[in-house]
Amino acid sequence: MKYDCVVVGSGPAGSITARFAAKTGAKVLIIERRQEVGVPVLCGEGISKKIDEWNMLESRRWIAGDMEGARIYSPDRTCVTLSAEQAGNETGYVVYRDIFDQELARLAARDGAKIMMNTQATDLLKDKDKIKGVKVKHFDEEFEIEADIVVGADGVESKIGKWAGINTTLKPKDLETCAQYTLTNIDCKDAYCDFYLGKQIAPGGYVWVFPKGKDVANVGIGILASLSESGMAKKLLDNFIANEPRLQKGEPIRFLAGAVPVTNPVETTVQDNLLLVGDAARHVDPITGGGLTHCLEGGKIAGETIGMAVEKQQFDQETLSVYETGWKEAFAKKIKRNYMVKEILLDMDDKTLNMLADSLKDVKFDEISTLGLIKALVLKHPTLLMRLRPLMKVSKEV
Amino acid sequence: MGMPKAMVDRKKCLSCGGCISVCPQDALSMEGMKALVEDDKCISCAICIRICPVGAISGEVYS
Numbered sequence: 001m002k003y004d005c006v007v008v009g010s011g012p013a014g015s016i017t018a019r020f021a022a023k024t025g026a027k028v029l030i031i032e033r034r035q036e037v038g039v040p041v042l043c044g045e046g047i048s049k050k051i052d053e054w055n056m057l058e059s060r061r062w063i064a065g066d067m068e069g070a071r072i073y074s075p076d077r078t079c080v081t082l083s084a085e086q087a088g089n090e091t092g093y094v095v096y097r098d099i100f101d102q103e104l105a106r107l108a109a110r111d112g113a114k115i116m117m118n119t120q121a122t123d124l125l126k127d128k129d130k131i132k133g134v135k136v137k138h139f140d141e142e143f144e145i146e147a148d149i150v151v152g153a154d155g156v157e158s159k160i161g162k163w164a165g166i167n168t169t170l171k172p173k174d175l176e177t178c179a180q181y182t183l184t185n186i187d188c189k190d191a192y193c194d195f196y197l198g199k200q201i202a203p204g205g206y207v208w209v210f211p212k213g214k215d216v217a218n219v220g221i222g223i224l225a226s227l228s229e230s231g232m233a234k235k236l237l238d239n240f241i242a243n244e245p246r247l248q249k250g251e252p253i254r255f256l257a258g259a260v261p262v263t264n265p266v267e268t269t270v271q272d273n274l275l276l277v278g279d280a281a282r283h284v285d286p287i288t289g290g291g292l293t294h295c296l297e298g299g300k301i302a303g304e305t306i307g308m309a310v311e312k313q314q315f316d317q318e319t320l321s322v323y324e325t326g327w328k329e330a331f332a333k334k335i336k337r338n339y340m341v342k343e344i345l346l347d348m349d350d351k352t353l354n355m356l357a358d359s360l361k362d363v364k365f366d367e368i369s370t371l372g373l374i375k376a377l378v379l380k381h382p383t384l385l386m387r388l389r390p391l392m393k394v395s396k397e398v
Numbered sequence: 399m400g401m402p403k404a405m406v407d408r409k410k411c412l413s414c415g416g417c418i419s420v421c422p423q424d425a426l427s428m429e430g431m432k433a434l435v436e437d438d439k440c441i442s443c444a445i446c447i448r449i450c451p452v453g454a455i456s457g458e459v460y461s
């Protein structure tokens with residue numbers, strides 16, 4: 001059977017894309033190499049409450065914790081507290097990603113998408129240069145799936161883009177390499193997501209503690225891959241936990257490794273008969289490492305674009321570029337700006353971070369806008385002006 | 399030539415995909431939910447070894 005669209009990957013980006021495409025009546029198949037959607041979980045599981053406004057999920061079973069705000073600790077443990085509205089972006093709910101992903105897949109199926117598990121894409125199916133579907137392996141069986149559109153929703157390690165000639169290889173300085181325990185038997189004193197910065201704690205990244213209940217939390221670390229050595233992320237995380245009184249007694253109920261692209265988005269995410277979404281398109285905030293909201297926002301645009309293309313029976317790059325224009329309008333500027341912020345933050349030593357935290361700890365922000373933040377900082381530290389100037393220019397536009 | 403190729407310890411690998419995303423030769427891929435090196439393509443640059451968060455790829459070890 002030939003499909004209008006085959007989606008490779010049943011993560012949030014894949015399921016949302018499939019759902020909005022299927023809604024228009026398109027024949028959509030999701031293929032997933034795992035044997036259970038969303039498992040193993042590879043995520044810190046924090047998500048913005050923005051998603052409530054989007055109405056893309058129906059049940060609330062995927063919510064583990066409702067956050068009141070976030071705290072950022074500088075290397076000398078100066079604490080900057082952000083309320084929920086301020087922290088806005090990534091800390092609103094802490095979720096169960098397995099249930100979250102399964103709920104999105106369920107809704108895709110309800111709207112007409114087919115799902116094939118234990119099925120790994122091994123290459124693109126091509127006729128000369130034209131993409132005609134994917135080659136797959138289902139246990140020991142190998143076969144071809146024909147489709148007018150192939151969607152690469154295959155996450156950080158994405159191969160679909162590479163097979164189509166799009167260079168998605170990450171530089172080590174644009175990847176956070178991660179490890180995370182879900183620890184139980186700890187005291188989550190309140191519903192705050194905590195972030196710990198410092199060269200000794202997490203070079204080029206941070207340690208996070210995201211509560212999923214009174215006595216259980218995701219405790220994870222991301223370090224910049226260019227500063228990493230073999231096994232370093234896990235070792236630094238173990239050190240952090242051993243030295244943190246409220247976590248010392250914790251017992252792990254889950255351990256995971258992870259990888260987060262912290263780069264600029266892929267410039268060209270559409271080709272004739274092909275589209276990249278989610279982590280595969282590098283739609284991740286380079287400061288926080290959060291990608292879930294972009295998966296939903298971008299995936300919806302992708303799905304609607306596919307619906308339109310199927311309606312017209314036109315699958316060329318120009319027709320599909322409606323998706324690219326859409327996601328660029330929705331969040332490209334923000335990602336690019338935050339990529340600059342990432343580069344500036346990386347240049348700062350622990351002393352500067354402490355100084356920044358000290359100046360911000362009592363500031364009451366109406367809203368954490370980058371521009372507002374920079375203004376507050378420059379007032380206190382005029383010497384920072386030079387370093388932050390490029391940022392002020394883009395922040396005015398975002 | 400002569401340099402050791404990267405080798406994944408399948409027992410330790412937690413299939414995060416990080417190594418695959420940074421390999422400059424596209425020598426890594428996921429096979430049966432574990433990372434696998436294609437020896438012919440690997441140029442022994444050791445990038446994947448350094449970035450593995452759990453030290454599942456052989457080579458020098460951080461201590």
Ligand SMILES: Cc1cc2nc3c(=O)[nH]c(=O)nc-3n(C[C@H](O)[C@H](O)[C@H](O)COP(=O)(O)OP(=O)(O)OC[C@H]3O[C@@H](n4cnc5c(N)ncnc54)[C@H](O)[C@@H]3O)c2cc1C
Nearest residue numbers: 009011012013033044045046121155258259278279291292
């Ligand atoms: C440690 C860690 C912490 C994070 N914390 C947060 C957070 O707190 N908040 C947040 O918003 N984001 C967070 N992220 C990022 C977030 O997890 C990703 O942005 C999100 O999962 C991307 O979704 P996706 O659908 O693009 O890809 P994925 O969720 O990675 O899904 C890709 C799917 O494709 C499948 N697949 C891949 N290749 C193939 C193939 N060849 N054939 C068939 N199937 C294939 C995979 O098995 C997988 O199911 C974190 C990431 C990590 C690693």
Ligand code: SF4
Nearest residue numbers: 411412414415417450
């Ligand atoms: S980086 Fe390490 S844990 Fe992650 S997939 Fe590669 S070998 Fe496995």
Ligand code: SF4
Nearest residue numbers: 421440441443444446
């Ligand atoms: S050593 Fe270099 S070329 Fe070889 S698999 Fe690792 S990253 Fe790829």
